[in-house]
Amino acid sequence: MGRTLLVFRLAARDLRRRPAEAVLLLLALTAATATLTLGLILNGVISEPYQSTREATAGPDVIASLGRLHGAETGPDPAALKALTDAPGVVAHSGPYLYTQAALEAGGVTVRVWAQGRHTSPADVDQPKVTEGNWVRDGGAVLEAGLAQALGASAGDRITLGGRSFQVAGVAVTAAMPPYPKVCYSPCRYGAAAQNAPPPPIESLPPTSKAGPPPGAFWMGASGLIWLSEADAQSFAKQTQSLGYLVNLKLADPAGAATFVRGHFQNLVTAPSLATWQDVFDGHMWLIEAQRTALMGGTWLLGLIALGSIAVLVGGRMTDQLRRVGLLKAVGGTPGLVAAVLLAEHVAVALLATVAGLVTGWLAAPLLTEPGAALLGSAATPAVTPATAGLVAAVALGIAGLASFVPAVRAARTSTVRALADVPRPPRRAARLIAISARLPVPLLLAVRAAARRPRRTLLAVAGVAVSVTGIVAALSVHADRYAEKAPGTDPRTGLSQALLMVAIMLVVQAAVNAICIIWATTLDARRSSALARALGATPDQVSAGLAAAQALPALAGALLGLAGGIGLAEVLNEDAVVIPPPWQLAAVILGAVAVVTALTAVPARIGARRSVGEILRTEAA
Amino acid sequence: MTQANGSLPGIGPVLRTQDLQMRYGRGAGLVRALNGVELEAAAGEAVAVMGPSGSGKSTLLNLLGGLERPSAGEVWLAGNRIDGMSEKELARLRRQSIGFVFQAFHLMDELTAQENVELPALLAGRSPRTARRRAAQLLERVGLDDRAGHLPSAMSGGERQRVAVARALVNEPLIVLADEPTGNLDSAATADVLRLLDGLRAAGQTLVIVTHDARVTAIADRLITMRDGSLVEETRLTRGTVGRLAELTGLEG
Numbered sequence: 001m002g003r004t005l006l007v008f009r010l011a012a013r014d015l016r017r018r019p020a021e022a023v024l025l026l027l028a029l030t031a032a033t034a035t036l037t038l039g040l041i042l043n044g045v046i047s048e049p050y051q052s053t054r055e056a057t058a059g060p061d062v063i064a065s066l067g068r069l070h071g072a073e074t075g076p077d078p079a080a081l082k083a084l085t086d087a088p089g090v091v092a093h094s095g096p097y098l099y100t101q102a103a104l105e106a107g108g109v110t111v112r113v114w115a116q117g118r119h120t121s122p123a124d125v126d127q128p129k130v131t132e133g134n135w136v137r138d139g140g141a142v143l144e145a146g147l148a149q150a151l152g153a154s155a156g157d158r159i160t161l162g163g164r165s166f167q168v169a170g171v172a173v174t175a176a177m178p179p180y181p182k183v184c185y186s187p188c189r190y191g192a193a194a195q196n197a198p199p200p201p202i203e204s205l206p207p208t209s210k211a212g213p214p215p216g217a218f219w220m221g222a223s224g225l226i227w228l229s230e231a232d233a234q235s236f237a238k239q240t241q242s243l244g245y246l247v248n249l250k251l252a253d254p255a256g257a258a259t260f261v262r263g264h265f266q267n268l269v270t271a272p273s274l275a276t277w278q279d280v281f282d283g284h285m286w287l288i289e290a291q292r293t294a295l296m297g298g299t300w301l302l303g304l305i306a307l308g309s310i311a312v313l314v315g316g317r318m319t320d321q322l323r324r325v326g327l328l329k330a331v332g333g334t335p336g337l338v339a340a341v342l343l344a345e346h347v348a349v350a351l352l353a354t355v356a357g358l359v360t361g362w363l364a365a366p367l368l369t370e371p372g373a374a375l376l377g378s379a380a381t382p383a384v385t386p387a388t389a390g391l392v393a394a395v396a397l398g399i400a401g402l403a404s405f406v407p408a409v410r411a412a413r414t415s416t417v418r419a420l421a422d423v424p425r426p427p428r429r430a431a432r433l434i435a436i437s438a439r440l441p442v443p444l445l446l447a448v449r450a451a452a453r454r455p456r457r458t459l460l461a462v463a464g465v466a467v468s469v470t471g472i473v474a475a476l477s478v479h480a481d482r483y484a485e486k487a488p489g490t491d492p493r494t495g496l497s498q499a500l501l502m503v504a505i506m507l508v509v510q511a512a513v514n515a516i517c518i519i520w521a522t523t524l525d526a527r528r529s530s531a532l533a534r535a536l537g538a539t540p541d542q543v544s545a546g547l548a549a550a551q552a553l554p555a556l557a558g559a560l561l562g563l564a565g566g567i568g569l570a571e572v573l574n575e576d577a578v579v580i581p582p583p584w585q586l587a588a589v590i591l592g593a594v595a596v597v598t599a600l601t602a603v604p605a606r607i608g609a610r611r612s613v614g615e616i617l618r619t620e621a622a
Numbered sequence: 623m624t625q626a627n628g629s630l631p632g633i634g635p636v637l638r639t640q641d642l643q644m645r646y647g648r649g650a651g652l653v654r655a656l657n658g659v660e661l662e663a664a665a666g667e668a669v670a671v672m673g674p675s676g677s678g679k680s681t682l683l684n685l686l687g688g689l690e691r692p693s694a695g696e697v698w699l700a701g702n703r704i705d706g707m708s709e710k711e712l713a714r715l716r717r718q719s720i721g722f723v724f725q726a727f728h729l730m731d732e733l734t735a736q737e738n739v740e741l742p743a744l745l746a747g748r749s750p751r752t753a754r755r756r757a758a759q760l761l762e763r764v765g766l767d768d769r770a771g772h773l774p775s776a777m778s779g780g781e782r783q784r785v786a787v788a789r790a791l792v793n794e795p796l797i798v799l800a801d802e803p804t805g806n807l808d809s810a811a812t813a814d815v816l817r818l819l820d821g822l823r824a825a826g827q828t829l830v831i832v833t834h835d836a837r838v839t840a841i842a843d844r845l846i847t848m849r850d851g852s853l854v855e856e857t858r859l860t861r862g863t864v865g866r867l868a869e870l871t872g873l874e875g
Contacts, residue, residue: 426775429732438740438750445744453732532728535689536742537717537793540709609709612691614684617728 007337010328011344021313021520024513025349026356028309029399031510032302033357033392034364035503039298040388041365050175050281058127059175060248061257063280064272065099065185067218067244076186078245080272085247089260094123095247097230099185100237101218102162104226106151112223113147114183115161116246117233126176126248128227133170138229140169146179147224161226162236172227176248178283181222186244186273188220218242297474297569298503301467302510303399308460309514310346310403312521329416339408343401350400354393358384361392364502427453427525442538446546450526451553458554461518465558465593466565468511472589473566475504476581515597519551523604526550530608531616540609547605548598555597559590635662635698636797636828637686642695644681644851655681657851658695663797668819668829670838673848679832680801682848686830687720687799688712700796717746721790725802727782729774735761735785736770743792753792760788764818780811787818797828804835816841 015022053059064084066076078096085093098117103110118128118136128135128142133155136142141161143153148171153159157168177183228236237243251260257276264274325338362384430452437448451458530543538546563586571578580586644656656678663669671679684690685697688704697705704715716722721742729738736757743753761767764784774782783803790798803819804812812835820841823829831838839845839859847855 427732429773434733434737438744438753442745442747449732528728529730532730533741533745534713535687535716535722535728536789537713537745539713542713542745612684612689614681614687614689617689617724617726618680618684 003337007340007344010341011348014341015345015348022345022349024517025310025313025346025400026353028306028313028510028513028517029350029353029396030356030360031506031513032306032399033353033396034360035298035302035357035506036392036395037358037361037384037388038365038502040391041361041384050284053129053173054175054277057129057173057175058123058125058250059277059280060094060125061251061254061277062249062260063126063176063185063246063275064249065188065244065246065275066272067099067186068242075243076245080270081245081247084249084264084272087249087260087264089251089253089256090249091252092124092250093247094125096245097247098233098237099244099246100233100240101223101242102236102240104151104224105160106153106157109151111147111151111180112221113161113226114185114223115141115226115228115233115236117230118227119230123248125250126174128172128174128176130170130172133168135170135172136227136229136232137169138231139166140229141166141232142170142172142227143168144177144180144183144225144227145171145173147226150180150224162239166228166232174225175277175280177225178280180224182283183223183225184220185218185246187218189273190275190279218244297572298471298506301471301503302506303395305464305467305507305510305514306399307403308464309510309517310400311406312457312460312514312517314342314346314404314407325411325414326416336412339412342408342411343404346400346404347397350396351393354389354396357392357396358389428455430455442542443545443549446530446533446538446543447549447553450522450529450546450550453529454522454525457518457521458550461515461551461554461597462558462561464511464514464518465555465597466561468507468514469559469562469589469593470565470569471507472504473563473581473586474569475501475566476585476589477567477570477578511593512596512600515551515555515600519597519601519604522550523547523601523608527608527616531611531613534609534613535617540606544602544605544609547608548601551601552594552598555594556590559593562593563590636665636667636700637661637663637830638696638698639686640696640698642682642685642697643693644678644685644690645693654851656685656692656695659848659851659853661846661853663828663830665796665828666823666826667844668823668831668842670842670845671830671832671848672834672836672839672845673854675834677848678851679848681851683799683801683830683832687722688715689722717742717793719796721793721795721798723783723786723790723798723800723803725805727774727779727786727806729782729785729789731774734771734773735766735777735781735788738774738785739789739792742789746793756792757788760791761785763791764788765814778811779807780814783807783811783815784818787815787822791822791827797830798822800829800831800833802833802835803831804833804838812837 062084064081066078066081068075081096084090085095100115102113102115104113120136122135128144130142131145132148133142134140141159143151143159148154148168153168153171155168155170159166159168249260251257254277257278261274261276265271328338328341433448433452437445437452440448526547530547533543533546534540567578567580639659639661642656642659642661643654646653646655659678659682661669661682671682673679681690685692685705686699688697688707692705695705696703699715700719702715704712707715722728729735730741733741736754739757739760740750740753743756744750748756758767758770761770764787766781766784766788769777769781774785777785783806787798787800787803790800800819804815807815816837819829819831819838823841823843829842831842842859845855845857845859846853847857
């Protein structure tokens with residue numbers, strides 16, 4: 001007990017003695033834990049608006065649809081759907097409703113839509129909630145809210161549907177189908193059926209075609225949903241010969257929707273397509289799934305940089321604290337005690353970072369998960385479960401422990417006499433670089449030799465910048481990939497861009513912390529050699545420029561590596577071929593990274609260069 | 623105010639200070655490290671500065687070399703006043719006119735003896751080839767041509783200090799300022815280094831050597847004693863003195 005108390009007392013005193021380093025550590029770890037928290041809790045934030053929408057619209061538990069098969073001479077038989085309405089467990093239903101497809105043009109933008117024929121009176125199941133205007137009437141269409149938002153359409157506007165003019169009667173939300181552009185009825189398949197019997201996609205027309213789907217078939221892919229009067233829907237179905245029916249089923253046990261679907265699933269192309277309310281929820285989730293992927297990927301990147309920052313900070317502290325370690329050992333502290341003190345400091349910071357990260361993530365999640373127009377209500381306050389908190393804490397402790405381990409062991413193993421003498425770790429010799437640097441101008445000579453003196457730290461600097469630039473370039477690549485070409489009027493990847501922007505901001509913060517850590521350690525380490533270079537005739541400007549270049553060169557290498565890494569990451573995140581951002585953006589990122597690191601170095605380098613050479617050499621020799 | 627005028631007859635001073643003062647801190651914590659020091663060193667003269675710890679010897683040497691700025695007074699080197707020079711001008715002065723030898727050697731640990739000696743030449747803008755040739759000559763002169771490729775960590779204290787002397791000479795300075803050059807050495811290494819410095823003096827190199835070690839006076843033309851930041855005594859060393867000390871240190875007279 002006494003020993004534990006001693007360890008914590010020593011650790012607390014050390015943290016208080018060096019608050020700036022503790023704050024840097026905290027920042028580095030918090031960036032990683034906050035991003036991880038965001039990624040973990042993002043799942044829950046959209047479920048509440050979806051449940052509200054389900055309740056307000058008498059959302060169905062199962063949606064069964066049956067579309068006309070491509071090439072079939074006759075239309076689908078609604079009897080197959082009616083049989084489902086009498087199935088055990090079904091307590092209510094609506095439909096069958098006829099659906100067809102058409103090309104919708106509004107404001108110069110053409111999109112594909114599924115048009116559903118509905119009574120003018122409310123149905124028992126799936127009562128789309130009109131949020132603007134009125135419900136359907138002959139010649140008046142109601143747009144699903146996500147689609148209306150994407151098109152910028154509102155009640156009273158004129159739209160063209162399959163070449164015919166309609167008025168937008170209203171805008172409504174539904175819990176029976178995911179929002180634009182994820183709307184799909186039979187021949188689409190959902191859940192397990194999607195794996196068992198995927199229908200062949202029919203993409204015979206360009207997405208901007210104003211004519212409509214191929215006769216007797218359906219477009220697959222990005223589409224929206226509109227409701228028409230039954231008469232208008234019938235009229236379109238005759239025109240396009242693309243015809244289908246759907247029923248909305250309410251079950252006695254909504255949670256058993258998947259079981260119901262499994263029980264009625266037939267692996268036949270003539271069988272209805274069955275979607276559960278969970279499938280619809282997944283459709284809403286799809287919109288934030290990419291955000292989650294980006295945030296989780298960002299967490300890995302941030303974790304890597306945090307590892308680098310902490311390793312450099314701890315290594316720097318060790319250089320600075322060697323004598324203290326010697327004193328501890330000289331008064332009877334065991335190597336284990338020395339290691340425990342060092343680890344305890346970082347465990348304390350990691351626990352603080354866990355709390356800070358959980359709170360930051362919890363507060364930031366609703367900003368990132370605006371449910372959009374397709375659902376009622378606002379994003380739920382996300383819940384931080386014990387599992388989330390545990391995982392975040394484990395990651396923070398893991399990073400801190402991993403980064404502290406080597407310096408802790410090194411400190412524990414350092415001989416007491418050597419530690420008391422405060423003999424710094426000898427620098428590495430890179431003979432080839434030293435020979436090459438002799439041919440360079442003085443600032444570059446000093447830069448190359450400073451970088452070569454601590455190769456591990458230089459590699460960490462390269463890696464830190466590379467990871468940050470990877471995240472930023474990936475964000476730019478995804479942003480450049482204009483999804484609008486595939487789903488006109490909307491960009492579901494806006495959310496992904498937001499997530500990547502957040503990750504990029506975190507990465508920039510983290511990279512700055514990392515750069516400050518490395519620069520701080522390098523400036524401390526280079527104090528003697530810089531003063532000596534000045535004593536031997538180098539000007540303060542040459543020494544400052546040398547130190548700045550010693551950071552700028554690894555930053556440049558890291559930025560170039562990050563460029564390739566970022567495009568690779570965007571390739572992984574994107575289902576489609578990656579779009580390379582404009583060259584000026586890439587150049588700005590590379591030059592920006594180098595400029596930031598150089599600027600951050602310039603300040604301590606200039607301050608160091610102002611100190612008297614005699615004073616530094618006297619201190620270093622003492 | 624104390625004065626030590628060391629100009630040799632017919633030769634003007636290379637180095638001169640006037641009312642040189644150095645103070646640290648303020649109020650009750652004020653420390654007067656140097657208190658109105660006046661010193662001259664003529665070309666080709668070897669001046670030894672002795673005194674107890676804290677008497678201001680090393681501070682004086684740092685001011686003479688422009689490594690620190692005085693609180694008041696003047697420092698003149700080769701007819702140029704240096705105490706008001708910019709850091710850039712001081713850097714140029716150091717690489718062209720001053721060679722330093724430190725008690726702690728201050729060699730770059732990751733550079734070989736040869737590379738350490740080359741460094742000031744490279745900083746002065748000499749070509750790598752010229753720097754290499756000059757370093758090789760100097761290492762031969764200090765008797766370390768066979769150790770040119772060794773790192774400081776693989777050399778004895780005496781060898782390291784001889785490398786430091788070679789480094790101080792690489793840009794053919796007007797003056798060499800040595801701060802306790804034998805302070806970290808054993809007797810044999812001390813004798814080696816003193817022999818080397820004596821050779822420099824004999825070759826006409828101006829030397830100012832700050833030391834605790836009385837044996838250094840064996841190679842000096844003049845001995846200046848400091849106490850509490852002031853010059854308190856000056857002794858012009860005669861051939862006889864040199865000869866007697868040379869016997870003590872094992873140097874040839």
